Amino acid sequence: MVLPAADIPEAHGMSRIRLVQIYRWGSIVLGLLLLLAFVQAGSALYEDGRAREVLVDRVDPAALEQFRLSSALTTQDAAIRDYALDGGQNRLTEYREAVEQERASAARMRRLLAGVPGSGDVLRLLDRAMADSRAWRTTFADHVAAGPGGQGLDRAESRQARRLLNQARGDMSPLQAGITRLHDRAAGTLQSRARTMVWSIGAALILVVVAAIALAMLIRRTVLTPMSSLTGRVRAVAQGDYAHPLDVPGPAEINELAVIIDAMRDRIIDEWRATVDKTRQLDAQTEELRRSNAELEQFAYVASHDLQEPLRKVASFCQMIERRYGDQLDERGRQYIVFAVDGAKRMQALINDLLSFSRVGRLSRPEESVDLNEVARQALDNVAALREETGAEVDIGDLPHVPGDRTQFTQLFQNLLGNAIKFRRADVPPRVTIDVRRAGDEWEFRCADNGIGIEPRYADRIFLIFQRLHPRDAYAGTGIGLALCKKIVEFHGGRIWLGTGDDSDDDGDDGPGTVFHWTLPADPPQTQANTTGADASR
Secondary structure, three states: OOOOHHHOOOOOHHHHOOHHHHHHHHHHHHHHHHHHHHHHHHHHHHHHHHHHHHHHHHHHHHHHHHHHHHHHHHHHHHHHHHHHHHOOHHHHHHHHHHHHHHHHHHHHHHHHHOOOOOOHHHHHHHHHHHHHHHHHHHHHHHHHHHOOOOOOOOHHHHHHHHHHHHHHHHOHHHHHHHHHHHHHHHHHHHHHHHHHHHHHHHHHHHHHHHHHHHHHHHHHHHHHHHHHHHHHHHHHHHOOOOOOOOOOOOOHHHHHHHHHHHHHHHHHHHHHHHOHHHHHHHHHHHHHHHHHHHHHHHHHHHHHHHOHHHHHHHHHHHHHHHHHHHHHOOHHHHHHHHHHHHHHHHHHHHHHHHHHHHHOOOOOOEEEEEEHHHHHHHHHHHOHHHHHHHOOEEEEOOOOEEEEEHHHHHHHHHHHHHHHHHOOOOOOOOEEEEEEEEEOOEEEEEEEEOOOOOOHHHOOHHHOOOOOOOOOOOOOOOOOHHHHHHHHHHHOOOOEEEOOHHHOOOOOOOOOOOEEEEEEEOOOHHHOOOOOOOOOOO
């Protein structure tokens, strides 16, 4: 029952807001909060990793290199003095290796500490230590190494060398202290980052829990509580309290549902008071409708469960026989199994088509305005594999908006497009055109193809259920498609028929083809401002 606008009370408070708006904005807010929490947690994890990398991969190895640097300097002094006393070449080699070790350790320290926060002081101390070490070698060690060795050391020269060496060794203590401070700073940073990471992950988890609780409360407030209240009031009315109010606070959908139920109740009461005979007739019609719906529901259950289950077993066990005993069967035996599986699958397809046929008008979900351009695009997607296989060209003009069931309209377009592509001529790519024109208070649609065509004498027969004009091995199908199209069109208040050859716009090179016409009621002209959508041409 459609209520006049004047019969619907003005909404207040939450009744002005629709569920889709509540959940859309709630989802956006929760999503942003969760995103912020996870970004913060990810940033904390990244900073913790960076701090760990600075401490473990850079500062600690640099401290080890500083120890090697100090050891190399000590080794140089001992080796060059021994060389000066005994002239052993192995001591000279040891000296030169220690020099290379010093240079390599200093280079590695610079490379490891480059870019580390607070490493500037350490690098300056390193430069000073290296400069003092070079001064000792230039003044003393390199001159000794250049000589023959074994000549002893001049006492004055030795005292000056000792002074320079002590200065170089003295530089190692500030350098070591600087690296220790840098290590402590990096360790402190790592601990701070670790605490931040723990708090960030904890906050993210808490926010997830809070979001889940908020969502549960939102669902309870906007759906469960209003629906529970409405159910209780409807139950009271059903038990005989016909004056029980049905106004339920809640979102717009629930408020509208309460208004519709209330209007239905008032109308039934008015009709009952008007005439008892009419009520009895209504009761009889209601009982008949209930019985018919029960039979249809029983048929749907049987068709979708009891009938299909044995077929699935037949197909499955036949395929198991073929896999297990295929090498023991001759060609004819394997062919029999293929026939059995194919028959079971065709029976399943027939049952599914019968189920779709029975649902027309029974499980309808009409909408006030259905965009047939979107319907046509969905139908094209459903036959995409067949179009690609045959190279079909489909041209769809601008289609209007009409009231009706979107799913059934999709079935209508899909069946017509599928037939137009399926019943094609050999070696000729299918070409299908769907367009529409306004004819008074109706829309008249046309589907034309360049296929094998249909003789006019079969114009009525093709719309009967299980009627086929071609052998099954030539064109697959159950013989229900056009009957389903006819039932869908007539359920929506239209009619469908086979056109004549004069209706085709072929240029004469594409053969006779087939043309189907069907009509659907059109809305009044003032509501048709937006009846056409974007071009759905393919």
